[in-house]
Amino acid sequence: SLFANTGMFTLQRCFGVLFIITSLQVISGRIALLVIDVQNCFLPTGSLPVNDGDQVIPVINGIRQQYDNLFSLVVFSQDWHCSDHISFASQHDGKNSYSTTILQYDNTGKLCESTCDVQYNLTQVLWPDHCIKNTTDAEFAVNVTRSNTDVIVKKGYHCKIDSYSAFFDNGGFSQTELDVKLKEKDIKSVIITGLALDYCVFYTAKDAKRLGYNVYVVQDATRGVEEGTTVSAVREMKDQGINIVQSSEMSRVM
Ligand code: VGL
Numbered sequence: 001s002l003f004a005n006t007g008m009f010t011l012q013r014c015f016g017v018l019f020i021i022t023s024l025q026v027i028s029g030r031i032a033l034l035v036i037d038v039q040n041c042f043l044p045t046g047s048l049p050v051n052d053g054d055q056v057i058p059v060i061n062g063i064r065q066q067y068d069n070l071f072s073l074v075v076f077s078q079d080w081h082c083s084d085h086i087s088f089a090s091q092h093d094g095k096n097s098y099s100t101t102i103l104q105y106d107n108t109g110k111l112c113e114s115t116c117d118v119q120y121n122l123t124q125v126l127w128p129d130h131c132i133k134n135t136t137d138a139e140f141a142v143n144v145t146r147s148n149t150d151v152i153v154k155k156g157y158h159c160k161i162d163s164y165s166a167f168f169d170n171g172g173f174s175q176t177e178l179d180v181k182l183k184e185k186d187i188k189s190v191i192i193t194g195l196a197l198d199y200c201v202f203y204t205a206k207d208a209k210r211l212g213y214n215v216y217v218v219q220d221a222t223r224g225v226e227e228g229t230t231v232s233a234v235r236e237m238k239d240q241g242i243n244i245v246q247s248s249e250m251s252r253v254m
């Protein structure tokens with residue numbers, strides 16, 4: 001098992017015999033490490049700074065160093081936006097960054113800009129301009145360990161819809177190649193790290209769970225954009241059967 005959750009156990013007496021029941025979580029099947037959006041844009045000096053976002057880098061590098069041979073696949077996702085992306089506050093007159101708006105889509109996933117048959121209303125947080133494709137800001141953090149066998153999955157490249165999850169856009173209209181890449185390698189479990197815990201890590205973890213993977217989010221290998229959304233994201237992930245673990249709980253007895 002990769003995670004030995006030795007902290008939790010129950011004592012039970014039955015016919016005079018004491019049983020100790022430990023809750024060992026055993027990771028079964030082939031494992032992928034997902035490194036979500038560890039890009040300059042989300043570092044403290046980036047365009048959409050995440051507090052202490054740089055501090056995930058040594059943790060992720062440590063996980064790779066210690067366990068790399070246990071991962072059948074390592075995937076880096078990359079937020080990759082048009083310069084006039086719909087998620088940018090700059091594209092919405094009179095709107096400030098970190099406020100929200102409602103975006104309307106028809107049943108084909110097309111943004112309703114004038115008259116159209118509205119089928120979906122998506123609440124969109126409006127962000128500072130960030131991770132614009134082919135800029136230094138959108139590049140992976142220089143210090144994060146990468147290998148030429150790692151798979152890169154770009155997301156958020158459709159100009160008119162946002163994509164927090166590395167699997168689907170926010171409306172569930174289009175899909176990246178991530179699920180296919182995982183299935184090709186017969187991956188059963190995903191270990192998720194990176195930025196930001198309350199957005200792209202959260203939505204990637206929920207989609208992975210829904211798609212049937214065993215999901216582990218390494219909490220100290222992530223950081224959130226905002227305290228309140230981070231707390232509720234962790235609670236919701238736990239409720240959905242997503243395992244929230246610490247990198248120190250990863251032991252090597254597989
Ligand atoms: C993200 C906000 C906007 C993320 C991406 O990677 O968590 N957050 N775009």
Ligand code: ZN
Nearest residue numbers: 079130131156
């Ligand atoms: Zn983005």
